[in-house]
Amino acid sequence: MLKNYLLIAWRQIVKNKLYASINILGLVTGLTVYVFGTLLVNYENSHDAFFSNAERVYTAGSLFSPKAQIGVTQNDGIYTALGPLIEADVESIEAVARTVGRELLVTVDENDYYERIRFTDAAFTRVFDLRYVEGDETALQDPSGILVSSETAEKLFGSGSVLGRTLQLDHDVTLRVTGVFEDLPPNSHFEASLIVEGNGLHFLAPLEGLNKAVEYDVAGNWNNLSSGDLTYMLYPAGTTLDQVQQDMDLIHDKHFPEDMKEFIPGLKARSLIDANTVIWDMVGLPVLESVQILAILVLIVAIVNYTNLATAQSMGRAREVGLRKTMGAAQTQLLTQFLIESICIVSISMLFALVALELVVPLFNEASGKGLIIDYTATLPWLMVTTLVVGVISGAYPAYLITRATPINALRDSGPTGVKGGVFRSAMLGLQFTISIFMLAMVIVVYFQNQKVIESSHLYPRAQILTLQRLNIDTIRDRFDTLRNELLQVRGVEQVSYSSQVPYEQSNSSFGVTRTMGGEDEFSLMSVDIDEHFTRTYNIDLLAGRALDSSLSADTLIEEASQVNVLINSLAVERLGYAGPEAAIGEVFYDDPEERESRAYTIVGVLPAQNFQGFHNEIKPMLFMMDPRSYRVASIRVAAGTPMAGVLSDVEATWETLVPEYPIQTQFLNETFDDVFKIFNLTTQVLAGFAGIALLLSTIGLFGLAAFMAQSRTREIGIRKVMGANVVQIIRLLVWQFSKPVMWSLLVALPLAYFASDMYLNFFADRISAPAGIVAGSGVMAILFSWAIVAIHAVRIARANPIKALRYE
Numbered sequence: 001m002l003k004n005y006l007l008i009a010w011r012q013i014v015k016n017k018l019y020a021s022i023n024i025l026g027l028v029t030g031l032t033v034y035v036f037g038t039l040l041v042n043y044e045n046s047h048d049a050f051f052s053n054a055e056r057v058y059t060a061g062s063l064f065s066p067k068a069q070i071g072v073t074q075n076d077g078i079y080t081a082l083g084p085l086i087e088a089d090v091e092s093i094e095a096v097a098r099t100v101g102r103e104l105l106v107t108v109d110e111n112d113y114y115e116r117i118r119f120t121d122a123a124f125t126r127v128f129d130l131r132y133v134e135g136d137e138t139a140l141q142d143p144s145g146i147l148v149s150s151e152t153a154e155k156l157f158g159s160g161s162v163l164g165r166t167l168q169l170d171h172d173v174t175l176r177v178t179g180v181f182e183d184l185p186p187n188s189h190f191e192a193s194l195i196v197e198g199n200g201l202h203f204l205a206p207l208e209g210l211n212k213a214v215e216y217d218v219a220g221n222w223n224n225l226s227s228g229d230l231t232y233m234l235y236p237a238g239t240t241l242d243q244v245q246q247d248m249d250l251i252h253d254k255h256f257p258e259d260m261k262e263f264i265p266g267l268k269a270r271s272l273i274d275a276n277t278v279i280w281d282m283v284g285l286p287v288l289e290s291v292q293i294l295a296i297l298v299l300i301v302a303i304v305n306y307t308n309l310a311t312a313q314s315m316g317r318a319r320e321v322g323l324r325k326t327m328g329a330a331q332t333q334l335l336t337q338f339l340i341e342s343i344c345i346v347s348i349s350m351l352f353a354l355v356a357l358e359l360v361v362p363l364f365n366e367a368s369g370k371g372l373i374i375d376y377t378a379t380l381p382w383l384m385v386t387t388l389v390v391g392v393i394s395g396a397y398p399a400y401l402i403t404r405a406t407p408i409n410a411l412r413d414s415g416p417t418g419v420k421g422g423v424f425r426s427a428m429l430g431l432q433f434t435i436s437i438f439m440l441a442m443v444i445v446v447y448f449q450n451q452k453v454i455e456s457s458h459l460y461p462r463a464q465i466l467t468l469q470r471l472n473i474d475t476i477r478d479r480f481d482t483l484r485n486e487l488l489q490v491r492g493v494e495q496v497s498y499s500s501q502v503p504y505e506q507s508n509s510s511f512g513v514t515r516t517m518g519g520e521d522e523f524s525l526m527s528v529d530i531d532e533h534f535t536r537t538y539n540i541d542l543l544a545g546r547a548l549d550s551s552l553s554a555d556t557l558i559e560e561a562s563q564v565n566v567l568i569n570s571l572a573v574e575r576l577g578y579a580g581p582e583a584a585i586g587e588v589f590y591d592d593p594e595e596r597e598s599r600a601y602t603i604v605g606v607l608p609a610q611n612f613q614g615f616h617n618e619i620k621p622m623l624f625m626m627d628p629r630s631y632r633v634a635s636i637r638v639a640a641g642t643p644m645a646g647v648l649s650d651v652e653a654t655w656e657t658l659v660p661e662y663p664i665q666t667q668f669l670n671e672t673f674d675d676v677f678k679i680f681n682l683t684t685q686v687l688a689g690f691a692g693i694a695l696l697l698s699t700i701g702l703f704g705l706a707a708f709m710a711q712s713r714t715r716e717i718g719i720r721k722v723m724g725a726n727v728v729q730i731i732r733l734l735v736w737q738f739s740k741p742v743m744w745s746l747l748v749a750l751p752l753a754y755f756a757s758d759m760y761l762n763f764f765a766d767r768i769s770a771p772a773g774i775v776a777g778s779g780v781m782a783i784l785f786s787w788a789i790v791a792i793h794a795v796r797i798a799r800a801n802p803i804k805a806l807r808y809e
Contacts (some may be wrong), residue, residue, distance in 0.1 A: 020345065023306045026697050027349035030302020031390070032356045033693055035383070037295025039361075041288050043372045047187045047276040052129050057272040058233045058244045060086070062225060067524070068263040070508055072616070076278040077229040078267060080207075080221045083121070085255045086233065090247045095234040097124040100210055101226075103470070105662060106203075107168040108156045112663050114470075115152075117169070117203040119210035127234045134163050135179025140206050145178030147204035153180045170473060171661060173212045175205060186371035189275040222257065230275060244269040259512075263524070294690040297435050301697045303394050308428040310342070310398040335399050342395025343388060350387045430741035432698040433782060434749045439691030441753035441778035442760075445771055446684045449761060452768045453680065457614055457673055460503045460538050464638050465669035466648065467502055468655070472632035476659055480628070483658050487634075490650040492642035497533035498631040504614050504673045513623075515576050517590045517598055523575050525568075526620045528612070529557075529630040535567075535607070537637045543570060544581035545605035548626050555604070557627040563600040564625055571609040572621035581606035601625075611766060615676055618765040635669075644668070695785075702789050735790050742786045746779045753778070 048054050061076045083098040099120045106115045125137035130147075132139075139147050146167070153162045157177075165177045181204075184190055190201035210216045216224075235244060248267040256264065270278065277288055354374070361372055376383075471477065484496045501507045512522045532548045532555075535541075548555045548567060557564045570581060578584040584603050592598050601623070611619045638647050648666065655664040717730055753775045761767040768774070 022700055022703070023309060023345055024349050024352065026302045026305040026700050027346055028352040028356065029693055029697055030299040031350055031353035032360070033690070034295045034299035035353060036357060036360060037291050039372060039374065041292050043187060043370070044276055044288055045273060047189055048272050050185060053127060053234060054272055056235050056237055056239065057127055058235060058241070059230045059270045059272065059275055060233065060248050061268045061270060061278065062264050063266045063268050065263055065265050074268055075225060075227055076275065077225055077227060078231050079225055082251060082255065083231055086251055089251060089254070092236055092239070093233055094236065095123040095126045097121045097127045097232045098207065099124070099231070100207065100216065100229045102210065102214065104169045104213060105171065107171060113156070114663065114665060115203060117205055118201065119205050119207045121207060124204060124232070127232045130181040133180040133182060134161060139179030140204060142176070142178050143206050143208040144174070144176055145206065146175040146209070147179045147181060148177060149181055149183050149202045151183050152202040169209070169213045173209060175209055186369060241269055241271055291686070298690055298694050298697070299390070301432050301435050301694045303390060304428045304432050305697050305700065306345070306394045307397055310395060338399030339392060339395050342399070343391030346387050346391035346394060350383065426741040429702065430745040433742045433745040433786070436691070436695040436698040437745060437749035437779055437782045438753045439687065439694050440782060441750065441775045442757055443684065443688045443691045444778050445757035445774050446687060446760065448768050448774055449764060450680055450684055452766060453615060453677065453764070456611065456766050457504065459610055460669070461637065462503070462669040462673055464640060466636040466638060466644070466651065467667050467669060467672070468634040468636070469665040469667055470632065471498065471634055473662065476662060477628065477631070479658055480631070486654045486658060487636060487651060490647060490654060492638050492647045493636055494639050495533055495537040495637040497537040497635050498531045498633070499534050499635065500529035500630040500632055502633055502635055502669060502672060503538065503612055504669070504676060506613060506676060508613070511591055511593070513589050513591050513601070515589050518592065522592070523621065525572060525623045527623050527625070529627040530624050531626060531631070534624070534635070537635050540607055540610070543606045543608055545585045545603070547605055550626065555626055557625055560596065561599065562597065563602060565604045566601045567605040567607055567624040568603055569607045569609045569622045571619060572623065573606055575621045614673070615680070616763050616765065699785065699789050702786055731791060731795060735787055739783065739786065742783055750775055750779050
């Protein structure tokens, strides 16, 4: 019996090649996207599972209040001062390992490399069971030791044993290799997070080494809170995330400084698996859930696409069903036959989908640096169940619709009238376009918002700026004046300035200030250290007062100074309560730190309020002052139209002459912008990919359904033409028939898209206006697109000879 069902199914596929091809193409697309999305989500959720303690490891992050003005609501790190406090107060905890990442110059023999070093507690090797090529888990107990990965050991020292070999950090701190561990697989949060590339785990050094290299107060640091500097906590088996969260709440309440609680109102516990996607949690995008939902929506569109066309086609088999029922076939037998036909088509589609995945997955891995694989041994049962479920869901309604008819009614149907199931087909078509229009509207809104971000970024001449990184080294600071003078001699260089950060960097150094000493009206000022050339380099015009001047001693901050002249922006003027920029000149405000006496800040100039950090950050009250001890980057402004390649070559030659012991590290300001914009740009690309596939599937379904229904109405159209209907009237009739479900879908899709886009736009300080118009425009695009698809068939049928149409059937 099964053999007969399969034979009939194959004959139907061969007989209706066009519609079978449309169905298979749609299902292949939907299944490919769904399977790939599910495999990707499962792969991301398998990160770090190879560590034996993975289920027992938790991390702690910081929650930010709106007062912090960080631009995000959370971070994945905590202050390192909390690590020892957690270990001391939480009795059940087994180990705590803090990590602090720094990019430093690593020197081996005469070779220099800029590498990211993770400084950590010795307990790190208890939390994570690394596999050692040389040495063991005691390697970090030596304050002057360092662990390196196998790949790194070979790069630095060549083949052979490397235990005991030495390397230098920034030509200052000497460390000895005490262990070599195997390279971690790509499915680790150390290597990469979803879409965003990670820093890798190549060096592990004791925190004491960090203190020697950059004078970092490891024991009680309440100043540095950087993303990526995670604190790992090893708990006993069976500990739940809620229990860890309770511990973090107690630690925050007991130990967190009171004056900081209004900015960081709590700590957030996370399981180790969450470390992989924390960057997306920080920007408020549930990326894994979104990928899975979008993949399911695309599959739904593909299923609806098949169901819709199969429902229309089933009417053409009414006579077959009537004859079989007359010959004694039971309804369950007929249902089984039609469901098997559906499952056969889905099975063929799944095979093609797997072929497509075999091509897509390697390309994805190469582009993203991931190790996604299709393990057929593990996934085959799931693939078979998916095929069966999709086949049954897709074919259930068409099978039920055709087999419920009585033999007499079935034998009366002389052909594919397409009347029965019309309401269902319209509903399914509307569902397809609801999903597609929703995605399309979101893509357009996100695209225009990204364009808004790009336009806002041109506030500064980012295309003309070349930056030199890692200048916060004493031997380089001593040559600042000479370096600047020599760089100004490079052809095309207009300005050179030094600062603690540049626009678009997401650093947020700030401190509290009040208008009067010891006042209660404290608020936070973002602080950037600049030199006297910074405002000219970045085209920042003063609203009032003067620029900073290094020839005036009061303009430069020295250690323990009680007063310094500063620039502030107009928003800071407003927050301080001055009448305007001119009124603020000469006024004084104060800070109130715990470790020293209060300092007075005299306003000598006012700058416009600009979004210095860009993207999702709000415009902040800002202070600019000259503190050469904090300069870590140089900005080189190049004249417009000057070839950057030539300037870069000359800058590198100048650096090599003046600072030969440190390799130059350059970055264009455009690259700084792109590093952060990458997250938003990738969001657009991923959403556009899903939306494009959904819209393609909808149009394929509409194309097939329109072709089938136009064919089924050939005789009707012939009669209409004989009765005097012209081509335009017939085209309008057919187009309107298919426009109604699309227009009904607009009533559902557009409000959903508007509310979803509004939630996304709320993430940005500088957001596009009139998102409702953009959403509505996407609906108009969808209608025009559907009209074009239907019109292809309508024109062909309407222009046919009515005599041939009346002879049809």
